[in-house]
Amino acid sequence: MNGHKGAGEANGLSQHKMNGTNGKVNGLSDRSKSSDRRREASNGLSTSTSPSSRRESPASAHSRKESNPLAPPFIVSAPGKTIVYGEHAVVHGKAAIAAAISLRSYLLCTTLSKSKRIVTLKFSDIGLDHTWHIHDLPWSTFQRSGKKRKYYDRVDSLDEELRNAMKPHIATVSPDVEHQARKIHQAAASCFLYLFLSLGSESSPPCVYSMRSTIPIGQGLGSSASVSVCLAAALLLQCRALSGPHPDQESEEAAKQLQRINQWAFVGELVIHGNPSGVDNTVATNGHAVLFQRKDYTQPPSVNILHDFPELPLLLIDTRQPKATAAEVAKVGALKKKHPEVVERILDSIDAIVRSVYKTIENTDFDSSSAEADEAIAHLGEMMSVNHGLLTSLGVSHPRLERLRYLVDQAGVGWTKLTGAGGGGCAITLLKPQPRATHGVDGDLNGEAATASPPTTPSHEHGDRSLSSALQDLEQQLEDEGFDKYATTLGGDGVGVLYPAIINDEEIDQEMFLTAEGREGVHELVGGGQSGAWKYWRP
Ligand SMILES: Nc1ncnc2c1ncn2[C@@H]1O[C@H](COP(=O)(O)OP(=O)(O)O)[C@@H](O)[C@H]1O
Numbered sequence: 007m008n009g010h011k012g013a014g015e016a017n018g019l020s021q022h023k024m025n026g027t028n029g030k031v032n033g034l035s036d037r038s039k040s041s042d043r044r045r046e047a048s049n050g051l052s053t054s055t056s057p058s059s060r061r062e063s064p065a066s067a068h069s070r071k072e073s074n075p076l077a078p079p080f081i082v083s084a085p086g087k088t089i090v091y092g093e094h095a096v097v098h099g100k101a102a103i104a105a106a107i108s109l110r111s112y113l114l115c116t117t118l119s120k121s122k123r124i125v126t127l128k129f130s131d132i133g134l135d136h137t138w139h140i141h142d143l144p145w146s147t148f149q150r151s152g153k154k155r156k157y158y159d160r161v162d163s164l165d166e167e168l169r170n171a172m173k174p175h176i177a178t179v180s181p182d183v184e185h186q187a188r189k190i191h192q193a194a195a196s197c198f199l200y201l202f203l204s205l206g207s208e209s210s211p212p213c214v215y216s217m218r219s220t221i222p223i224g225q226g227l228g229s230s231a232s233v234s235v236c237l238a239a240a241l242l243l244q245c246r247a248l249s250g251p252h253p254d255q256e257s258e259e260a261a262k263q264l265q266r267i268n269q270w271a272f273v274g275e276l277v278i279h280g281n282p283s284g285v286d287n288t289v290a291t292n293g294h295a296v297l298f299q300r301k302d303y304t305q306p307p308s309v310n311i312l313h314d315f316p317e318l319p320l321l322l323i324d325t326r327q328p329k330a331t332a333a334e335v336a337k338v339g340a341l342k343k344k345h346p347e348v349v350e351r352i353l354d355s356i357d358a359i360v361r362s363v364y365k366t367i368e369n370t371d372f373d374s375s376s377a378e379a380d381e382a383i384a385h386l387g388e389m390m391s392v393n394h395g396l397l398t399s400l401g402v403s404h405p406r407l408e409r410l411r412y413l414v415d416q417a418g419v420g421w422t423k424l425t426g427a428g429g430g431g432c433a434i435t436l437l438k439p440q441p442r443a444t445h446g447v448d449g450d451l452n453g454e455a456a457t458a459s460p461p462t463t464p465s466h467e468h469g470d471r472s473l474s475s476a477l478q479d480l481e482q483q484l485e486d487e488g489f490d491k492y493a494t495t496l497g498g499d500g501v502g503v504l505y506p507a508i509i510n511d512e513e514i515d516q517e518m519f520l521t522a523e524g525r526e527g528v529h530e531l532v533g534g535g536q537s538g539a540w541k542y543w544r545p
Pocket residue numbers: 111129130131132189190191192193194195217218219222223224225226227228229230231233278329330331426
C-alpha cells in the first residue's frame with residue numbers, strides 16, 4: 007500500500023501538533039484566540055500545497071514545529087441513509103440500493119493540553135459522558151505484534167482477544183443507567199474505543215469527542231453507520247492518515263481517502279452490530295446513492311456510486327417503534343438456516359428487484375417530466391411494494407409498519423416499504439407522480455417539497471379526490487396516529503470536515519455544540535454541512 011506515505015503532510019492536522027500546552031478544555035478562552043486559531047488553522051487544511059508554505063524557510067518551519075500549537079477544534083460530519091431496496095438480502099450477499107439522506111451526525115473534536123492524558127466522550131443525544139485515562143487503556147494487547155493493525159490495513163472481523171481486553175473499560179461506562187440506555191452507551195463507547203485503540207497510541211492527543219446528530223437513533227436511518235464514519239474519519243485525521251479534503255485533490259486520491267475511512271467505519275459497525283453488510287457505512291462515507299453487494303466477506307464489496315440517482319418524491323415516515331438491527335438480522339439468519347431453499351429464493355427475488363430498479367434508473371431521464379418518467383416511477387413504486395412484501399415474509403415487519411402501509415394504500419398516494427432492519431423504525435413512501443396537467447408546477451417533490459401542499463388539480467386516478475388533498479388527509483392521519491415524518495432529500499455529500507470549527511467567523515465551541523437545541527439547532531449551528539467552510543472528498 008503506498009499512498010499512505012506522506013499523507014499526513016497534505017493533511018491539515020499534520021501542521022498542528024495534536025499535543026499543545028494550553029490547559030483550557032476547548033483550548034480557547036476568547037474570540038481573539040479564535041481568530042489566531044483561524045489564521046493558524048487555515049494553514050491547516052491547505053498549506054501543504056499553498057505558495058506561502060512553499061516559500062517558508064526551513065528555519066521558520068522548524069521554529070513553528072517547536073511552538074507546538076494546540077490543534078484547533080474541528081468537526082467531522084457524515085450523513086444517514088435510507089435503504090431504498092435490498093435490506094437484509096444484502097447481508098446474505100445480494101445487491102442493495104441505498105441513498106444518503108440530508109440528516110447527518112456531527113463530531114466535534116476538541117484537543118486538550120498534553121498534560122491532561124485523557125479522552126472523553128460527550129455524546130449528549132444519548133446522555134453519554136465518559137472519560138478514560140489514556141495510560142489505563144489496554145495498549146499492550148492492541149499493540150502486540152500480530153495484533154497491531156496499520157491504518158491502511160483492511161480489517162474484516164473483530165479480534166476476540168482485543169474485545170476481551172476492552173471489556174473492563176466498557177463495563178465502567180454508565181454502570182448505573184437503566185439497562186436499555188446502558189446498552190446504547192456501551193455500544194457507542196465500544197465503537198469508539200476499538201477504533202481509538204486500533205488507530206491511536208499511548209501518545210495520542212488527549213481530546214474531547216462531542217457528538218450531535220440529526221438522525222433519529224435506532225430507526226433504520228443509519229445513525230450508527232454515520233457515527234462510525236465520523237469516529238473513523240476523526241481518528242484517521244488525528245493520526246495523520248488522511249490527506250485533504252481539499253478542492254483540488256485528484257479524484258483517485260480522494261477516492262483512496264474515502265476507502266480508508268469506509269474500511270475503519272465498517273470496523274465500527276462490526277462493533278455495534280456484529281454482522282453488518284457494510285452498505286450503511288459505505289453510503290455514509292461516499293454520500294450520493296450506491297449499488298452495493300458483498301458476496302464474500304473476506305473481499306471488499308462491489309460498490310457502484312450512483313451520482314445521478316433521481317430525486318424521487320419520497321416521504322420518510324417513522325413508526326416511532328424502537329427496533330434492534332442485530333436482532334432483526336439474526337431473525338432472518340435463523341429463518342434461512344431453518345428453511346434454506348425457501349429463504350434463498352426470497353433473497354434472490356429481492357436481488358432481482360434491485361437489478362430491475364437499477365436498469366430502470368440507468369435507462370430513464372427522470373428530469374424530463376415525461377410519461378416515460380411517470381412509468382418508471384410506477385415501476386420503482388411497484389418494486390417497493392413487492393420488496394416490502396418479501397421483507398414481511400422474512401418476518402421483519404411490525405404491526406405499526408403494516409398499519410402505515412395500509413393507511414398509505416388506502417389514501418392511494420404511493421407505494422410503501424420498510425427501510426433498514428425493520429421490526430419498527432422507518433418506512434419510505436414513493437409518491438405517485440402528479441397528474442400530467444399539473445406537471446411543471448413543482449417537478450421536484452423530493453424532501454421538504456414533498457411534504458408541502460402539492461397543487462390541487464383533480465387526478466384521473468382518484469376520481470373526485472385530488473392526489474394532494476389525499477396526501478394532506480394522510481399526513482393528518484399519520485400525525486393523529488403518532489407517526490413522525492422527516493423532511494429530507496436523497497443523495498448529497500458523504501463524510502465532510504470543518505477544519506477549524508468556524509462558521510461565518512464564529513467558532514463553534516463545545517458548549518454551543520452540546521447545548522444546541524434539537525435537530526434544527528444543531529443543523530443551524532453547523533451550517534447544515536452546506537456552508538463553503540465544509541470540505542468534502544469528492545472523487
Ligand atoms: N447521536 C448518537 N450519539 C451517540 N451514539 C449514537 C448516536 N446515534 C447512534 N448511535 C449509536 O448507534 C446505535 C444505533 O444503531 P442502530 O440500532 O443500528 O440504529 P440505526 O438504525 O439508526 O443505525 C446506538 O446504540 C448508539 O450506540
